[in-house]
Amino acid sequence: xxxxxxxxxxxxxxxxxxxxxxxxxxxxxxxxxxxxxxxxxxxxxxxxxxxxxxxxxxxxxxxxxxxxxxxxxxxxxxxxxxxxxxxxxxxxxxxxxxxxxxxxxxxxxxxxxxxxxxxxxxxxxxxxxxxxxxxxxxxxxxxxxxxxxxxxxxxxxxxxxxxxxxxxxxxxxxxxxxxxxxxxxxxxxxxxxxxxxxxxxxxxxxxxxxxxxxxxxxxxxxxxxxxxxxxxxxxxxxxxxxxxxxxxxxxxxxxxxxxxxxxxxxxxxxxxxxxxxxx
Amino acid sequence: xxxxxxxxxxxxxxxxxxxxxxxxxxxxxxxxxxxxxxxxxxxxxxxxxxxxxxxxxxxxxxxxxxxxxxxxxxxxxxxxxxxxxxxxxxxxxxxxxxxxxxxxxxxxxxxxxxxxxxxxxxxxxxxxxxxxxxxxxxxxxxxxxxxxxxxxxxxxxxxxxxxxxxxxxxxxxxxxxxxxxxxxxxxxxxxxxxxxxxxxxxxxxxxxxxxxxxxxxxxxxxxxxxxxxxxxxxxxxxxxxxxxxxxxxxxxxxxxxxxxxxxxxxxxxxxxxxxxxxxxxxxxxxxxxxxxxxxxxxxxxxxxxxxxxxxxxxxxxxxxxxxxxxxxxxxxxxxxxxxxxxxxxxxxxxxxxxxxxx
Amino acid sequence: xxxxxxxxxxxxxxxxxxxxxxxxxxxxxxxxxxxxxxxxxxxxxxxxxxxxxxxxxxxxxxxxxxxxxxxxxxxxxxxxxxxxxxxxxxxxxxxxxxxxxxxxxxxxxxxxxxxxxxxxxxxxxxxxxxxxxxxxxxxxxxxxxxxxxxxxxxxxxxxxxxxxxxxxxxxxxxxxxxxxxxxxxxxxxxxxxxxxxxxxxxxxxxxxxxxxxxxxxxxxxxxxxxxxxxxxxxxxxxxxxxxxxxxxxxxxxxxxxxxxxxxxxxxxxxxxxxxxxxxxxxxxxxxxx
Numbered sequence: 068x069x070x071x072x073x074x075x076x077x078x079x080x081x082x083x084x085x086x087x088x089x090x091x092x093x094x095x096x097x098x099x100x101x102x103x104x105x106x107x108x109x110x111x112x113x114x115x116x117x118x119x120x121x122x123x124x125x126x127x128x129x130x131x132x133x134x135x136x137x138x139x140x141x142x143x144x145x146x147x148x149x150x151x152x153x154x155x156x157x158x159x160x161x162x163x164x165x166x167x168x169x170x171x172x173x174x175x176x177x178x179x180x181x182x183x184x185x186x187x188x189x190x191x192x193x194x195x196x197x198x199x200x201x202x203x204x205x206x207x208x209x210x211x212x213x214x215x216x217x218x219x220x221x222x223x224x225x226x227x228x229x230x231x232x233x234x235x236x237x238x239x240x241x242x243x244x245x246x247x248x249x250x251x252x253x254x255x256x257x258x259x260x261x262x263x264x265x266x267x268x269x270x271x272x273x274x275x276x277x278x279x280x281x282x283x284x285x286x287x288x289x290x291x292x293x294x295x296x297x298x299x300x301x302x303x304x305x306x307x308x309x310x311x312x313x314x315x316x317x318x319x320x321x322x323x324x325x326x327x328x329x330x331x332x333x334x335x336x337x338x339x340x341x342x343x344x345x346x
Numbered sequence: 347x348x349x350x351x352x353x354x355x356x357x358x359x360x361x362x363x364x365x366x367x368x369x370x371x372x373x374x375x376x377x378x379x380x381x382x383x384x385x386x387x388x389x390x391x392x393x394x395x396x397x398x399x400x401x402x403x404x405x406x407x408x409x410x411x412x413x414x415x416x417x418x419x420x421x422x423x424x425x426x427x428x429x430x431x432x433x434x435x436x437x438x439x440x441x442x443x444x445x446x447x448x449x450x451x452x453x454x455x456x457x458x459x460x461x462x463x464x465x466x467x468x469x470x471x472x473x474x475x476x477x478x479x480x481x482x483x484x485x486x487x488x489x490x491x492x493x494x495x496x497x498x499x500x501x502x503x504x505x506x507x508x509x510x511x512x513x514x515x516x517x518x519x520x521x522x523x524x525x526x527x528x529x530x531x532x533x534x535x536x537x538x539x540x541x542x543x544x545x546x547x548x549x550x551x552x553x554x555x556x557x558x559x560x561x562x563x564x565x566x567x568x569x570x571x572x573x574x575x576x577x578x579x580x581x582x583x584x585x586x587x588x589x590x591x592x593x594x595x596x597x598x599x600x601x602x603x604x605x606x607x608x609x610x611x612x613x614x615x616x617x618x619x620x621x622x623x624x625x626x627x628x629x630x631x632x633x634x635x636x637x638x639x640x641x642x643x644x645x646x647x648x649x650x651x652x653x654x655x656x657x658x659x660x661x662x663x664x665x666x667x668x669x670x671x672x673x674x675x676x677x678x679x680x681x682x683x684x685x686x687x688x689x690x691x692x693x694x695x696x697x698x699x700x701x702x703x704x
Numbered sequence: 705x706x707x708x709x710x711x712x713x714x715x716x717x718x719x720x721x722x723x724x725x726x727x728x729x730x731x732x733x734x735x736x737x738x739x740x741x742x743x744x745x746x747x748x749x750x751x752x753x754x755x756x757x758x759x760x761x762x763x764x765x766x767x768x769x770x771x772x773x774x775x776x777x778x779x780x781x782x783x784x785x786x787x788x789x790x791x792x793x794x795x796x797x798x799x800x801x802x803x804x805x806x807x808x809x810x811x812x813x814x815x816x817x818x819x820x821x822x823x824x825x826x827x828x829x830x831x832x833x834x835x836x837x838x839x840x841x842x843x844x845x846x847x848x849x850x851x852x853x854x855x856x857x858x859x860x861x862x863x864x865x866x867x868x869x870x871x872x873x874x875x876x877x878x879x880x881x882x883x884x885x886x887x888x889x890x891x892x893x894x895x896x897x898x899x900x901x902x903x904x905x906x907x908x909x910x911x912x913x914x915x916x917x918x919x920x921x922x923x924x925x926x927x928x929x930x931x932x933x934x935x936x937x938x939x940x941x942x943x944x945x946x947x948x949x950x951x952x953x954x955x956x957x958x959x960x961x962x963x964x965x966x967x968x969x970x971x972x973x974x975x976x977x978x979x980x981x982x983x984x985x986x987x988x989x990x991x992x993x
Contacts (some may be wrong), residue, residue: 073718075757076791076885077396077397077398077420077874077875078790078791078871078875078887079719079880079882079884080786081787081791081793084783084784084791084966085785085787085793086782087780087787087792088780088783088787088788088799088803089799091780091784092784092802092855093802093828095848095851095855096805096806096852096855097802098818098821099817099818099820099821100809102817102821103813103816103817103820106820107967117877121813123877132924140743140915145722145726147723148723148726149722149723149726149727151719152719152720152722153723155716155719156716156719156720158720158888164723164724164727166963166964166966166967167727167731167732167963169966170735170962170963172906172910172960172965173909173913173933173959173961173962173963174824174911174913174955174956175912175913175914175915175932175933175936175955176913176915176916176933176958177913177915177932177933177934177936177952178738178913178936178952178959179734179951179953179954181840181936181940181945181948181950181952182735182738184739185737185945185949186733186734186737191737192733192737193729193733197679202910209937216730217730220730220731226973246719249711257735264889268986271807272809274807275807275809277809278706278808278809278810278812278813278916279916280812280915280919281811281913281915281916281919283935284937285937285940295823297810297917298810298811298812298813298916299812301812301813301816301920302812302919302920305815305816305819310819310820314816314820316816317816319811320813321809321810324808324810325808326880328808328976333850396879397875397878397879397880415872419878420878421878421879421882421883422879422881425879426879427875427876427879429872429875431872433876434872434876434877435873435876435877435891435894436895437872437894438894438896445879446877446880446882446890447880450877450880450881450883450886450890451881451891472973482712497879498876498880499879501880502880502881504923578896609718677890
């Protein structure tokens with residue numbers, strides 16, 4: 068990282084501040100992460116083969132990625148409705164609800180986990196009604212989705228709100244005056260305007276959900292092949308001091324999640340390039 | 347204190363903002379750096395202030411009172427800098443903004459609370475915002491903010507005042523008033539001042555001398571009269587005031603531009619050299635098409651009589667159209683009509699060829 | 705046919721009802737269940753649970769993790785945001801992405817990475833071994849794990865704001881003779897204080913509640929390396945639900961306080977930029993007057 072232009076900035080302290088930033092980041096993040104990559108690269112290839120052949124691991128991968136994806140997707144729908152109401156149809160008490168949106172972020176995940184579990188077990192306040200229809204949430208894959216939706220909700224809403232505020236009513240009115248129906252107004256005017264925010268919200272929610280551990284361990288019941296997530300498998304390997312196995316699992320998970328996040332960024336970049344004028 | 351810069355260059359990536367610029371501002375002078383945007387005038391001002399540093403060059407110098415300050419920190423140069431968008435500290439009152447520079451001094455040099463208060467009040471008086479000390483920048487109008495920025499710069503008792511587009515962000519009317527006020531203020535405090543502007547009127551009205559800049563180079567330095575009436579380059583001629591431009595070439599010692607001919611170039615320029623002729627719209631004489639007058643025949647295509655002068659667009663029998671400005675009195679006696687034939691002659695025309703100027 | 709006014713009022717109502725139902729069911733109900741469950745055994749059981757020595761020890765460790773994490777990550781956040789926004793250099797966006805990296809690392813994996821890093825066989829760990837220091841499964845491990853997961857919070861809040869504010873005020877300060885430190889404390893800090901407090905609140909909330917990374921690094925030694933969230937897990941797994949919820953209610957209270965503080969700072973942050981329209985004043989007269 069070489070400073071461009073003159074060597075002598077009006078504000079002294081560049082070297083010190085950048086140096087501190089880099090050293091701090093290196094000591095806490097970069098060195099540990101590269102340690103994992105070195106270890107992952109030096110592992111025996113059979114370990115990786117085992118990951119993709121072990122049905123229990125594969126089931127955990129499927130559950131983790133699928134439920135994170137569903138949770139982030141559900142949050143896009145409900146998050147949009149809540150954000151739209153807060154921005155466009157405010158009612159008394161709205162600011163209270165707005166403040167409460169950050170609750171899943173502020174509440175320790177272990178607390179969320181036991182609270183959601185006791186709500187959704189068969190005898191729980193919500194679970195007993197769902198049980199009538201034969202729907203089981205706690206100790207079932209659905210529970211994982213509920214927990215992940217809960218903890219990732221603020222990310223979607225907080226990304227959407229500023230974007231919705233920025234939409235000028237004039238655009239909608241112009242579309243309506245040109246004869247568009249409410250649904251076509253949404254797809255023609257609103258959706259393109261909030262697409263970047265939706266993608267950002269989705270990727271943040273997805274990333275958060277992928278790594279979530281605290282709330283899931285309580286509600287899922289941690290049943291092998293059924294409700295076990297990857298984080299739990301990794302923790303299990305570590306408890307058995309199977310560091311090689313944990314390394315392989317962690318490396319594959321990180322790689323997969325980085326690639327998914329990167330592709331979301333690329334989609335976003337693709338759209339932003341279309342909108343912004345070339346400079 | 348005088349300012350002198352020598353051999354100053356500045357690059358931003360591949361873009362060269364300044365090409366080996368040298369310049370001297372005399373003690374007590376009010377000088378304008380005039381040029382279009384991207385001409386390097388702000389870069390030069392920032393380098394003088396120490397907010398940017400020039401490219402390394404063995405002879406590069408930024409001198410104040412003949413002392414090289416190129417390695418001196420901005421804060422130690424005794425320079426008052428007024429920013430284009432004022433850069434007032436938004437969380438501080440007007441009083442605190444003005445006192446800031448004094449408060450930042452090392453303890454030994456710091457004036458006492460009483461001295462500071464007196465000084466700030468004196469400055470508030472100077473900028474005529476006596477009762478505004480407790481206001482925040484947000485609560486001030488653009489013109490008031492500009493004056494606070496000036497007072498803040500003056501509070502450190504600078505030896506030199508540098509102003510970056512001081513009136514750039516203001517309404518036309520406020521801008522004119524502040525211009526007059528600044529002129530009087532400068533007369534009052536006699537501080538060596540250098541200001542950047544892209545507004546020729548501002549430069550012509552305010553400055554003792556004007557530096558015309560273009561593409562990182564100095565085109566001309568001179569009094570407003572000199573740069574306006576004796577422009578040394580085509581750029582200066584075109585940048586200051588409106589001008590008619592004709593393209594032509596040298597033929598048998600004469601510069602020929604369609605119907606216009608400028609003699610006296612015999613032996614000075616090779617045949618066929620491309621030449622350009624510049625003439626100000628008010629340096630064109632228009633006469634009725636009668637025997638006693640001389641000139642080139644042209645037809646009136648448009649007349650616009652609103653404004654301080656009457657503007658006419660004339661089309662000669664051959665060649666490019668000309669814009670002419672005449673006074674309303676002349677318009678009244680001449681009584682021109684659109685489509686009418688008139689005789690046109692040029693005064694004070696200036697011819698530029700590749701390497702020669704008349 | 706319905707009139708468009710009727711449709712718009714209907715859609716408004718539908719949106720509001722869905723939002724209210726969703727928020728009540730999804731956000732408010734869990735809070736109610738924590739309160740009702742924690743007082744399920746009566747007030748006495750509740751007080752016993754939260755005043756139990758193990759609970760207090762866990763509270764102390766959580767507090768310690770916050771106290772150590774906060775100043776370090778605040779310092780880092782400020783310095784990193786300062787370097788990224790006040791200077792021009794190549795590789796800026798790369799550095800910005802690196803600061804966000806801990807967000808993308810699942811906490812359990814973060815904990816595992818730190819074990820590799822600091823553990824007996826780790827690079828750093830073998831060095832510590834020589835001094836007979838064991839970090840893993842001890843208090844320092846908890847602190848370092850908390851440090852890791854909360855690195856980006858302050859910087860994330862500060863960078864966009866400082867970017868938007870630019871460097872003009874800093875330039876003005878420097879031209880008036882302020883040093884770098886003076887410029888920071890007198891000019892930059894007052895402009896970013898609400899965003900900074902907002903970032904601090906986020907850091908506190910996350911470091912209080914971190915579970916995954918801390919869980920794998922603690923070794924679950926009861927009363928020694930157990931933070932409040934881990935304590936809840938232990939109680940819950942012992943089927944001591946009332947106690948688990950009682951401790952949860954403590955954390956819930958802290959979370960609600962966090963939300964209130966957050967709202968306040970956010971409100972302050974956004975009300976700071978309100979612009980008053982000011983009429984252009986009269987022409988200044990003679991400067992000599």
